[in-house]
Amino acid sequence: MWDVEIRGMASAHAIIASSIFMATVMPAVFVENFSVYGTHMVWLYCMAGSVAVVNIAVFWLLGISPPTKKHTVSYKINRLFRSCLYFILSCLFFHTVVVLYGAPLLESALETFSLAVLLSTLTTLRCLCILGPNVQAWIRVFSRDGAMSVWDTSLQITTGCSVIGAWLGAFPIPLDWDRPWQVWPISCTLGATTGFLTGLLAAPVWIHWHRKQLTYKLK
Amino acid sequence: MKLSSSVFALLCLICEIVSIALFLRGFFPVPVKSSFSAKSKVNDFPAEPQTGSGPNSSKAPAPLFKRVVIVLIDALREDFVFGSDGRRFMPYTRHVVERGSSHSFIAKARPPTVTMPRIKALTTGSIPGFIDVVMNLNSPALLEDNLIWQAKSAGKRIIFYGDDTWVRLFPKHFMEHDGTTSFFVSDYTEVDNNVTRHLDGTLKRDDWDILILHYLGLDHIGHISGPHSSLIGPKLMEMDDIIKKIHSSLISKESEGTLPNLLVLCGDHGMSETGSHGGSSEPEINTPLVLISPAFKRKAGFEEPGVLEQVDLTPTLALGLGLPISKNSVGHLISAVFEELSLREQLRLLQINGHQLSRLLQDSSPTFHKEDGYEQFRMAEKSHGSWMKLYVDGNTSEVLSNMGKKVLKQYLEALKAMSSALSKQLGKYDMYSMIMGMIFILQVLFLLLLAMPEALSREAVVDVPLASSLLSLPFYLLCLFGSALHVLICTSAGGPCYLCSLPWVLVFIVILMSSAFTCALASMAARRMSTGNKTPTKSSNWTLSELDALLLVGMVGHTLSLGSSSFIEEEHQTWYFLLNTLCLAVFQDVCRKYFREQRHRGEEEDEGPLLPSSAKEGPSFSPAAELGMSPGSEKWLALATPLLTLTCCRLLRSLNQTGVQWAHLPDFGHWLNSGDHKAFLSLLAVVSLVLIFLLVQRHCSLVSKIALALGLLGVYSYRAAVGNVLFPWQHSSRAVSKGTVEARFVYVFVLGILFTGVKDLLRSQVMSSAVDSGRLKSRGLWEVYSGVVLLVALLFRAHNLPTLACCLLIQTIMAQFIWKKLHYDAAQTTIMHYWFGQAFFFFQGNSNNIGTVDISVGFVGLESYVEAPAIFLTALSTYAGPLLWACHLLCFLSSQRDRAVMGLGHGSYCFALLRSIPAVFYVVLVTSLRYHLFIWSVFSPKLLYEAMHTLITTAVCLFFTFMDQERSARP
Numbered sequence A: 001m002w003d004v005e006i007r008g009m010a011s012a013h014a015i016i017a018s019s020i021f022m023a024t025v026m027p028a029v030f031v032e033n034f035s036v037y038g039t040h041m042v043w044l045y046c047m048a049g050s051v052a053v054v055n056i057a058v059f060w061l062l063g064i065s066p067p068t069k070k071h072t073v074s075y076k077i078n079r080l081f082r083s084c085l086y087f088i089l090s091c092l093f094f095h096t097v098v099v100l101y102g103a104p105l106l107e108s109a110l111e112t113f114s115l116a117v118l119l120s121t122l123t124t125l126r127c128l129c130i131l132g133p134n135v136q137a138w139i140r141v142f143s144r145d146g147a148m149s150v151w152d153t154s155l156q157i158t159t160g161c162s163v164i165g166a167w168l169g170a171f172p173i174p175l176d177w178d179r180p181w182q183v184w185p186i187s188c189t190l191g192a193t194t195g196f197l198t199g200l201l202a203a204p205v206w207i208h209w210h211r212k213q214l215t216y217k218l219k
Numbered sequence B: 001m002k003l004s005s006s007v008f009a010l011l012c013l014i015c016e017i018v019s020i021a022l023f024l025r026g027f028f029p030v031p032v033k034s035s036f037s038a039k040s041k042v043n044d045f046p047a048e049p050q051t052g053s054g055p056n057s058s059k060a061p062a063p064l065f066k067r068v069v070i071v072l073i074d075a076l077r078e079d080f081v082f083g084s085d086g087r088r089f090m091p092y093t094r095h096v097v098e099r100g101s102s103h104s105f106i107a108k109a110r111p112p113t114v115t116m117p118r119i120k121a122l123t124t125g126s127i128p129g130f131i132d133v134v135m136n137l138n139s140p141a142l143l144e145d146n147l148i149w150q151a152k153s154a155g156k157r158i159i160f161y162g163d164d165t166w167v168r169l170f171p172k173h174f175m176e177h178d179g180t181t182s183f184f185v186s187d188y189t190e191v192d193n194n195v196t197r198h199l200d201g202t203l204k205r206d207d208w209d210i211l212i213l214h215y216l217g218l219d220h221i222g223h224i225s226g227p228h229s230s231l232i233g234p235k236l237m238e239m240d241d242i243i244k245k246i247h248s249s250l251i252s253k254e255s256e257g258t259l260p261n262l263l264v265l266c267g268d269h270g271m272s273e274t275g276s277h278g279g280s281s282e283p284e285i286n287t288p289l290v291l292i293s294p295a296f297k298r299k300a301g302f303e304e305p306g307v308l309e310q311v312d313l314t315p316t317l318a319l320g321l322g323l324p325i326s327k328n329s330v331g332h333l334i335s336a337v338f339e340e341l342s343l344r345e346q347l348r349l350l351q352i353n354g355h356q357l358s359r360l361l362q363d364s365s366p367t368f369h370k371e372d373g374y375e376q377f378r379m380a381e382k383s384h385g386s387w388m389k390l391y392v393d394g395n396t397s398e399v400l401s402n403m404g405k406k407v408l409k410q411y412l413e414a415l416k417a418m419s420s421a422l423s424k425q426l427g428k429y430d431m432y433s434m435i436m437g438m439i440f441i442l443q444v445l446f447l448l449l450l451a452m453p454e455a456l457s458r459e460a461v462v463d464v465p466l467a468s469s470l471l472s473l474p475f476y477l478l479c480l481f482g483s484a485l486h487v488l489i490c491t492s493a494g495g496p497c498y499l500c501s502l503p504w505v506l507v508f509i510v511i512l513m514s515s516a517f518t519c520a521l522a523s524m525a526a527r528r529m530s531t532g533n534k535t536p537t538k539s540s541n542w543t544l545s546e547l548d549a550l551l552l553v554g555m556v557g558h559t560l561s562l563g564s565s566s567f568i569e570e571e572h573q574t575w576y577f578l579l580n581t582l583c584l585a586v587f588q589d590v591c592r593k594y595f596r597e598q599r600h601r602g603e604e605e606d607e608g609p610l611l612p613s614s615a616k617e618g619p620s621f622s623p624a625a626e627l628g629m630s631p632g633s634e635k636w637l638a639l640a641t642p643l644l645t646l647t648c649c650r651l652l653r654s655l656n657q658t659g660v661q662w663a664h665l666p667d668f669g670h671w672l673n674s675g676d677h678k679a680f681l682s683l684l685a686v687v688s689l690v691l692i693f694l695l696v697q698r699h700c701s702l703v704s705k706i707a708l709a710l711g712l713l714g715v716y717s718y719r720a721a722v723g724n725v726l727f728p729w730q731h732s733s734r735a736v737s738k739g740t741v742e743a744r745f746v747y748v749f750v751l752g753i754l755f756t757g758v759k760d761l762l763r764s765q766v767m768s769s770a771v772d773s774g775r776l777k778s779r780g781l782w783e784v785y786s787g788v789v790l791l792v793a794l795l796f797r798a799h800n801l802p803t804l805a806c807c808l809l810i811q812t813i814m815a816q817f818i819w820k821k822l823h824y825d826a827a828q829t830t831i832m833h834y835w836f837g838q839a840f841f842f843f844q845g846n847s848n849n850i851g852t853v854d855i856s857v858g859f860v861g862l863e864s865y866v867e868a869p870a871i872f873l874t875a876l877s878t879y880a881g882p883l884l885w886a887c888h889l890l891c892f893l894s895s896q897r898d899r900a901v902m903g904l905g906h907g908s909y910c911f912a913l914l915r916s917i918p919a920v921f922y923v924v925l926v927t928s929l930r931y932h933l934f935i936w937s938v939f940s941p942k943l944l945y946e947a948m949h950t951l952i953t954t955a956v957c958l959f960f961t962f963m964d965q966e967r968s969a970r971p
Ligand SMILES: [Zn+2]
Pocket: B074, B075, B114, B115, B116, B219, B268, B269
């Protein structure tokens, strides 16, 4: 049972990772002079979009999302509406945090917000897919020893890795190298993406390695 | 020897300060300078011997050249002209060098081989010392006696095109100039076109005497792709064309009856094999020097160019133009330039140069009589005199010319000897002192690190096995070895050495201490090993929380970031970044504390709304209750605290833009000070002062409260008197005064409050009841703290008062809701205080550049400049941020009843450790980077800041130790 779950997760992660790869390669066909630095915003939106779509599709197909108690249409619409609201709130939250970290307030606000959208896609969207719009469950997962399934652990790892990646990505900005990737917010988005990919890779490996120690409460 | 943690930390810091001072003494050699700051004048020329004492005897020699064109090509390596590259790419120049009337030499540049000091060397003839450059960072204009100034005051018209360093060094010296910024290293064509586009017009004109061209493109190519890149060839050809153009233009202007012109081709420094410069490798220091003039003899073929010092060009040019040699010049004449002159004239020029060098030698060295060169010069002057006697008598025999040649030779040898004696004294690191300082500081750091488990234990007592090591055999062996080494180094050292010039007793004490330290370290390490082996399980149950991990990562990361010059320039970014992360981590801790409790209770309700639960109040004391709020709101206040802190930090960050890369961006401080927004600034100042009063007065006695209020009023009226802010009740525009009265009024209150505080502290010593004395002591401390705050409020500029208010606000709310409630231990609290202190150092507008130190603070309340108070006030206001946070830490730790016992000891130990690690790392780093390109534009100022910060920390630790001693003195 363990191996099945881990294998399922690994393949899901592989699909998501390949979607990032595709988002980097595919637009070159459609967009003139496409490059990660030159047309950074296009790349960013492509990637965020594809990650979002693939995430939703994968988790919907796998049926990871928590079972809903009611099956009425209005309840589902309510859930969808709340998910969207949470997503937008999380974008605003990340935007605020990035501004607090020193991003300019008005100048390049679009770039900052794009970074916030990317971070939300990499973190909040996965939370919404796996846990649903349920704040209590989120708090449970992100407090110590709160993971109750393999997916919770993978969520912890990928979210942490993405945020730390973005955090580390801010370090090269003050260097006076005048490289194209030092332009705001390229290094941060690259850091977040790298962190996310690392998280996707690390989560199955880590869980496989620690499968003896991991004891989840039964649902 | 058993020492309490605070005393141990203090002693370590004092040792560190001494060793840093020793290191700095070695790192910044004292430059050779004439003791008179005046510039050389024409009537300083020595009288020509035996020509009577008439006015003609000491007149300036006639100039040799009419016009001089100096083509300075940045990073022109010697082999670019004299090597195979020169043959291929600079055909015209090579032709002139081989067949034309020219002299060519290899001029050795002294490290640091960086443009600005090299320009200084070329114009002043001296070799700039590092401390010199650091001290001159405030006023980039060159104030020393120099060739350009001499030329300008002699009425020469100078035109300059090229690197704008010249324009900054010599403002208003040039009749015409066009500076090119060397900031964009990636551009190597525009920078040179910018120079060349003026060339044709200028060469046609006749209204100038000296033309200086400084080409940057070659240097930029070197930085981009190195000395063997394909870009070098075309660039050298371009330069060759320019030489050709200038030379032919000069030749066409040459006419019978006027003096000849001179064309000088030189480089400021070379280029290493990787294309950079700054160090002292051969290709970096060897630059070509080609002098072209019809006054010289034609060459028959290529000869190996002679080797000379770059600074030799300065006296040569000065005398060639008939100008006095600048005072601090250490170079000697290039005799080949003058060989076509008559013997009398040659001797006269050599005499002038020798006279100037001997004067400089007298000024800079107390033992100048013993120098060989000085003696030789006296001899030569004497024989010059007897030669002149024969010459004036009309003797024209062969004897005379032979004798003259002998005098000439004597002079040349004397000049060479004096010149080398002078340049030996500078431009060299005193490695012996530096290494000794470094060894010391490393020993202290290891001692601090080894003592960590003991110093942070419950007893907070460190046992330094000094007595036992003083009696051990290795100690005596080490002493012997050290003394032998010292003697060996001092007898063989070539350059100047500070330690060797110290009295023998002092050096022996130093060796004793170092050996004792080594032995103590060894025995402590041995003890630690044995206890570590005995109880290996002890360390494993100590878990690292996220906050601890962040604090550790932050400290290590910051220390490592000092290795990069950009991170030093932008150090504020590092601290702001870390501080933000710290606040978020604290926020997460707070959330965990308040929400986990709730989750345990509300686990059954699945999707329930987030209601604030009525949290059980454990302790009877509640800060919220103290502030007059309901206990339920305490949770929300605690949650809001990190967010409020974050917001404050974000606002302060845009108040003062600092650093280098983004320093030019408009900031809020400039907007406030721009004059149009005076009313707003006044309002902000008033709000800040009121906030400061409200936040500080809580802990004080009534008398201090009144004094504080009056003092803050005084601060406002001082600012109004100086003209920074508006007086609301006085609309007539008053004359702006110096505000001395108002400032002194505030000083009186500062002293009053400090006095009350110290009195309370002393009274708490003699009290019988422990509770009463504790309360009195805490109040005394807070009063001292408010005195410091009042003083800082006076010194801060008006637009910085919000910084102070925010500082106090953050301190208050963090203390109330975070540090007390979340039970952070003394070490964690100390590290957080240190981080905040560092961030506030930058929030108030400081940077790692000497230029941002606000020197005007030294004049507050003083009629004129008085050195001691000015330095004290400047240091206080510069380090106000770290100081206030350290003071707050002291007050906070000693007001914590339950852990005051060892809290102070832990706090001061952590402070010492936090300061030592970056300081020691930095000292080692600077030693290894001493030939780095940015060594004194970036690294040296930072070194001075580090030293100063360590000194401030030592003072704070002294205060800590006093407070701690009072505690331990009581039963
Ligand atoms: Zn240069």
